[in-house]
Amino acid sequence: xxGITQSPKYLFRKEGQNVTLSCEQNLNHDAMYxxxxxxxxxxxxxxxxxxxxxxxxGDIAEGYSVSREKKESFPLTVTSAxxxxxxxxxxxxxxxxxxxxxxxxxxxxxxx
Amino acid sequence: GQQLNQSPQSMFIQxxxxxxxxxxxxxxxxxxxWYKQDPGEGPVLLIALYKAGELTSNGRLTAxxxxxxxxxxxxxxxxxxxxxxxxxCAGLPGGTSYGKLTxxxxxxxxxxx
Numbered sequence: 052x053x054g055i056t057q058s059p060k061y062l063f064r065k066e067g068q069n070v071t072l073s074c075e076q077n078l079n080h081d082a083m084y085x086x087x088x089x090x091x092x093x094x095x096x097x098x099x100x101x102x103x104x105x106x107x108x109g110d111i112a113e114g115y116s117v118s119r120e121k122k123e124s125f126p127l128t129v130t131s132a133x134x135x136x137x138x139x140x141x142x143x144x145x146x147x148x149x150x151x152x153x154x155x156x157x158x159x160x161x162x163x
Numbered sequence: 164g165q166q167l168n169q170s171p172q173s174m175f176i177q178x179x180x181x182x183x184x185x186x187x188x189x190x191x192x193x194x195x196x197w198y199k200q201d202p203g204e205g206p207v208l209l210i211a212l213y214k215a216g217e218l219t220s221n222g223r224l225t226a227x228x229x230x231x232x233x234x235x236x237x238x239x240x241x242x243x244x245x246x247x248x249x250x251x252c253a254g255l256p257g258g259t260s261y262g263k264l265t266x267x268x269x270x271x272x273x274x275x276x
Contacts, residue, residue: 084264091268093267093268096264101260145262149193152264154206154207156205157204159245
């Protein structure tokens with residue numbers, strides 16, 4: 052089945068620790084995205100990538116980093132510089148940047 | 164950043180009732196999307212609209228792309244308990260913001276059996 056997978060489902064971070072969230076897609080989509088969702092709020096764009104080895108900051112990129120070494124994969128690292136990392140993180144992909152986006156199941160990050 | 168005004172924020176209805184929700188924007192969009200999100204899950208695409216005035220159905224769901232390209236609505240007919248969830252509208256603009264999806268705040272739907 053084609054789709055987007057995210058792992059893990061739940062992730063716990065200790066103070067001062069970097070953690071990496073995985074996102075993989077087998078839809079052959081060029082564009083991939085990371086969003087953050089907080090309770091009662093809409094989705095906010097963290098980073099996006101239009102093509103392999105290229106990515107751009109979204110609206111709330113501070114404290115986050117990404118890489119796009121393969122078309123299928125777009126991992127997100129939440130660094131220790133992100134002071135309020137507790138949120139639900141959603142990965143999405145689209146055929147290209149201007150097209151309909153499809154979402155993965157999400158990863159919930161909690162701080163210990 | 165730009166936001167969409169989605170209303171209502173929440174709805175409590177009886178099973179079998181029809182539901183209507185809408186989104187408005189001060190800017191023009193090239194595409195309107197409607198998603199449903201269940202608790203702890205990612206949003207699932209319900210309907211995509213690509214042309215001003217377009218009216219599209221998906222089972223009991225009907226959505227329209229406003230003629231001004233600044234609004235869209237979603238109707239759900241004969242609601243059932245599994246319709247419970249959060250419904251988001253989203254717009255894709257053109258120009259310098261090409262490809263940047265903008266979301267509404269969501270409508271929380273509760274259906275009483």
